[in-house]
Amino acid sequence: MKPAIDVVRLARHPKRPTSRDFIEYLVRDFVELHGDRRFADDPAIIGGIGFFADIPVTILGHQKGRNVRENIRRHFGMAHPEGYRKALRLMKQAERFGRPVITLIDTPGAYPGIGAEERGQAEAIATNLYEMSGLRVPIVALVTGEGGSGGALGIGVADRVFMLANAIYSVISPEGCASILWKDAAKASAAAEALRLRAVDLKELGVIDGIIAEPGEGAHEQPGEAMGHARKAIAMALKELLVLDEETLVRSRYDKFRRMGAFTLDDGLSGLI
Amino acid sequence: MLNRLFVQCPQCQTTHFISFFKSAHYVCSRCGHHSRLDPPHWIRQLCDRGTFRSLFANLKSLDPLRFPQYRQKLDAAERAASGWEAVVTGTAEIGDMPVALAIMDPGFIMASMGSVVGEKIARLLEHAADHRLPVVIVICSGGARMQEGILSLMQMAKTAAAVRRLHGKRQPLITILTDPTTGGVTASFAMLGDVSIAETGALIGFAGPRVIQQTIGQKLPPGFQTAEFLLEKGMVDIVVPRKHLRATLVGVLKIHRTRPYPFHHGGGE
Ligand SMILES: [Zn+2]
Numbered sequence: 225m226k227p228a229i230d231v232v233r234l235a236r237h238p239k240r241p242t243s244r245d246f247i248e249y250l251v252r253d254f255v256e257l258h259g260d261r262r263f264a265d266d267p268a269i270i271g272g273i274g275f276f277a278d279i280p281v282t283i284l285g286h287q288k289g290r291n292v293r294e295n296i297r298r299h300f301g302m303a304h305p306e307g308y309r310k311a312l313r314l315m316k317q318a319e320r321f322g323r324p325v326i327t328l329i330d331t332p333g334a335y336p337g338i339g340a341e342e343r344g345q346a347e348a349i350a351t352n353l354y355e356m357s358g359l360r361v362p363i364v365a366l367v368t369g370e371g372g373s374g375g376a377l378g379i380g381v382a383d384r385v386f387m388l389a390n391a392i393y394s395v396i397s398p399e400g401c402a403s404i405l406w407k408d409a410a411k412a413s414a415a416a417e418a419l420r421l422r423a424v425d426l427k428e429l430g431v432i433d434g435i436i437a438e439p440g441e442g443a444h445e446q447p448g449e450a451m452g453h454a455r456k457a458i459a460m461a462l463k464e465l466l467v468l469d470e471e472t473l474v475r476s477r478y479d480k481f482r483r484m485g486a487f488t489l490d491d492g493l494s495g496l497i
Numbered sequence: 498m499l500n501r502l503f504v505q506c507p508q509c510q511t512t513h514f515i516s517f518f519k520s521a522h523y524v525c526s527r528c529g530h531h532s533r534l535d536p537p538h539w540i541r542q543l544c545d546r547g548t549f550r551s552l553f554a555n556l557k558s559l560d561p562l563r564f565p566q567y568r569q570k571l572d573a574a575e576r577a578a579s580g581w582e583a584v585v586t587g588t589a590e591i592g593d594m595p596v597a598l599a600i601m602d603p604g605f606i607m608a609s610m611g612s613v614v615g616e617k618i619a620r621l622l623e624h625a626a627d628h629r630l631p632v633v634i635v636i637c638s639g640g641a642r643m644q645e646g647i648l649s650l651m652q653m654a655k656t657a658a659a660v661r662r663l664h665g666k667r668q669p670l671i672t673i674l675t676d677p678t679t680g681g682v683t684a685s686f687a688m689l690g691d692v693s694i695a696e697t698g699a700l701i702g703f704a705g706p707r708v709i710q711q712t713i714g715q716k717l718p719p720g721f722q723t724a725e726f727l728l729e730k731g732m733v734d735i736v737v738p739r740k741h742l743r744a745t746l747v748g749v750l751k752i753h754r755t756r757p758y759p760f761h762h763g764g765g766e
Pocket of ligand 1: 506507508509510511525526527528529530
């Protein structure tokens with residue numbers, strides 16, 4: 225198994241397929257939709273409608289840039305509140321017309337800035353978690369690169385969650401963790417290990433449903449092959465989910481996230497306070 | 498800090514008699530700084546005397562990632578907190594009205610949300626849904642508990658979904674945002690209150706001020722991320738000093754106690 229820090233580097237590889245590449249590969253007749261109807265169109269999240277196989281779907285995801293210029297414009301895939309609100313608008317629209325939703329996760333985290341706080345970054349993410357937990361159409365999430373904390377989860381409450389083999393998903397970046405723990409961002413390698421942020425770790429912790437294989441060194445070498453595996457996994461998931469009635473779908477999603485966590489019951493302590 | 502004869506305000510360093518300080522709700526009479534309180538103090542601030550009944554107190558944290566120093570950190574925090582975790586949950590009466598109540602403890606690893614906090618909040622919300630109780634949560638948190646990795650992040654989804662379940666039974670969530678409310682807790686149940694009440698001067702936000710400053714490379718405006726700032730930006734309903742908190746809460750609870758007309762769906766899911 226690769227050291228965690230090597231996987232972190234692959235997950236952030238500049239040539240790694242982005243959400244736009246996935247959308248082009250997975251979806252036919254794609255129509256991109258823009259804006260949250262409240263403030264702006266956030267270029268850090270893209271989304272729209274199209275056909276996956278013969279199924280009309282809504283597909284959306286974080287969008288990183290291919291070069292420095294585009295990355296600056298797209299805030300390196302770090303969304304503002306309007307990005308999460310655009311995502312929610314598209315998901316509610318999908319629900320209205322009975323379309324399943326596919327989300328693509330690839331972000332260092334939600335954007336930390338003055339405007340983001342002023343416009344309610346926390347509220348936007350919280351509302352997405354709340355609404356996604358009750359959305360009455362299937363949701364399939366795919367962590368394609370970086371699953372950075374609340375900014376990733378903000379479009380990640382799904383019936384099936386998959387990760388590419390060299391993607392990461394974590395509560396905090398290894399650098400952030402290292403600087404808190406050891407006051408030294410250079411110890412990111414140890415922090416990456418400790419956080420257990422690889423796809424194999426998440427599978428073991430019961431947080432994701434499946435791992436999408438990547439060819440050779442990583443998805444950047446032959447994007448088509450990795451995306452082909454992703455297509456198969458999504459197709460299989462939709463096949464299973466589209467036969468469920470709405471009640472079962474929403475209840476199963478609730479139960480899925482409800483089970484996550486690790487704790488013990490110590491009955492000697494009850495009623496202490 | 499609160500067990501001696503005198504206490505010093507952490508903001509302006511004024512020394513107060515503990516007895517005066519107590520009757521001032523642990524708020525500095527000089528600068529208005531609101532001291533952070535532990536759950537037993539909050540219970541005395543908010544609940545009718547002797548009505549608090551603890552629920553889910555037997556949930557204890559594990560170290561699922563075998564994260565460096567986490568076990569020692571937990572042991573120390575548990576000793577200091579006499580057994581409870583970063584949140585205390587139960588039922589109580591406030592102004593003779595029954596409520597489900599959760600109080601987060603800044604003394605316990607900065608009230609960070611790990612599996613136990615998420616599970617206790619979710620169980621309390623489900624309990625309240627089943628028993629048709631309004632929920633009051635006194636919030637304070639440094640965010641997600643890094644030492645539980647991805648499992649702590651998933652508590653955000655779990656708690657937000659549980660708020661939805663509460664709403665399915667037409668019961669309100671009343672959040673009391675205290676200093677500091679940040680990170681994953683803000684971005685989940687803290688921002689989902691039907692009525693959100695913030696304490697005067699409390700720091701409330703998603704990203705920490707230091708992270709924002711590093712990212713944008715400029716100084717933050719004065720008062721940024723204070724309760725008053727959030728009120729101005731439309732992110733909270735009410736900002737009150739602690740001495741008016743209980744009365745404000747009672748007023749809000751009263752209005753939610755009676756139903757003006759029967760609902761169409763009878764409060765189903
Ligand atoms: Zn003072």
